[in-house]
Amino acid sequence: MLKLRWYGESVTKRLNGQAAEGLQAAGEALLGQANEKVPLDRGDLMDTGEVSIDEAKLTAAVSYDTPYAVRLHEHPEYRFQRGRIGKWLEKTMNESAGPVRDWIAKQFRF
Secondary structure, three states, rough: OOOHHHHHHHHHHHHHHHHHHHHHHHHHHHHHHHHOOOOOOOOOHHHOOOEEEEOOOEEEEEEEOOOHHHEEEEEOOOOHHHHOOOOOHHHHHHHHHHHHHHHHOOOOOO
């Protein structure tokens, strides 16, 4: 008689943990790249950038938290200093879709 051992729960837990680590790494990399484009005067906006991970849903968010962050992001017609741009987060995400996917995939290893 063949006996099987099921490790589904431990494998799932490990994979979810690795996925969360991948999301965190990808989010941090994305934030770093976005910070190279974020409008910059004194650095207040850039300093509020953060990565949030929901491990239960395996989702990540990169955000900036100032009263003017959305206004600056959504108005690319503004003239920013030193080559900085509006829509910096959206553009960075679109440019980084492939690498972000790769950063997450690297976390899945046994």
